[in-house]
Amino acid sequence: xxxxxxxxxxxxxxxxxxxxxxxxxxxxxxxxxxxxxxxxxxxxxxxxxxxxxxxxxxxxxxxxxxxxxxxxxxxxxxxxxxxxxxxxxxxxxxxxxxxxxxxxxxxxxxxxxxxxxxxxxxxxxxxxxxxxxxxxxxxxxxxxxxxxxxxxxxxxxxxxxxxxxxxxxxxxxxxxxxxxxxxxxxxxxxxxxxxxxxxxxxxxxxxxxxxxxxxxxxxxxxxxxxxxxxxxx
Numbered sequence: 001x002x003x004x005x006x007x008x009x010x011x012x013x014x015x016x017x018x019x020x021x022x023x024x025x026x027x028x029x030x031x032x033x034x035x036x037x038x039x040x041x042x043x044x045x046x047x048x049x050x051x052x053x054x055x056x057x058x059x060x061x062x063x064x065x066x067x068x069x070x071x072x073x074x075x076x077x078x079x080x081x082x083x084x085x086x087x088x089x090x091x092x093x094x095x096x097x098x099x100x101x102x103x104x105x106x107x108x109x110x111x112x113x114x115x116x117x118x119x120x121x122x123x124x125x126x127x128x129x130x131x132x133x134x135x136x137x138x139x140x141x142x143x144x145x146x147x148x149x150x151x152x153x154x155x156x157x158x159x160x161x162x163x164x165x166x167x168x169x170x171x172x173x174x175x176x177x178x179x180x181x182x183x184x185x186x187x188x189x190x191x192x193x194x195x196x197x198x199x200x201x202x203x204x205x206x207x208x209x210x211x212x213x214x215x216x217x218x219x220x221x222x223x224x225x226x227x228x229x230x231x232x233x
Contacts, residue, residue: 001208004074005035008081008092009120013037017120017151017187018080021197025078025116025147028201031208033078036067038091045094052101056109064098071099075212076114076204077141081128082151083121088131096135103139111140112214112221114207116200119146120187122153122168137228140221144207145200149193152184 051059119129
């Protein structure tokens with residue numbers, strides 16, 4: 001079984017809480033894995049050209065094209081994204097939009113696969129993790145776990161964070177603090193989050209190795225989608 005980890009953070013791997021948590025999850029699956037960072041990649045959102053309708057292959061030529069085969073070959077995904085304005089950042093969302101290419105003519109390329117959703121934010125990681133779960137749901141992929149971590153808001157390094165009246169200090173009601181190098185949150189210093197990531201990886205690995213039935217998973221997830229929209233998709 002092969003797990004594909006995707007970090008949708010634009011930050012460098014060493015400073016990205018998203019990347020660190022995705023890495024922790026995949027390392028604990030006990031499966032073969034690969035991690036791809038979307039940092040620096042040019043990935044357009046879907047342009048609704050329908051060029052993929054006949055063969056389920058997107059016709060846009062950008063940095064998603066070489067990732068297509070990795071997506072197809074993976075048995076499961078660990079996908080992480082940062083919180084931008086209380087939702088998933090556009091780079092990770094664009095990555096998901098291009099999965100429209102797999103949906104045509106009962107395209108079952110992704111159906112019944114498994115996933116772990118990872119969200120990191122300066123205030124909370126719930127919003128991106130929830131959005132990732134929803135995007136997986138639309139593709140009939142079961143999210144077996146969600147991991148949420150507190151990341152370092154840009155306010156800590158923008159140069160104006162100590163005096164800004166609408167920055168992270170305002171959110172935390174902590175105006176007047178002097179920033180230090182130790183102050184920005186780091187997921188690696190959040191034992192409960194690291195444990196949750198490791199546990200999510202172990203659960204994913206167990207599900208994959210314990211007679212994973214894609215047909216059964218597909219049916220269960222389709223029923224959730226139908227309940228969500230009140231009609232078949």
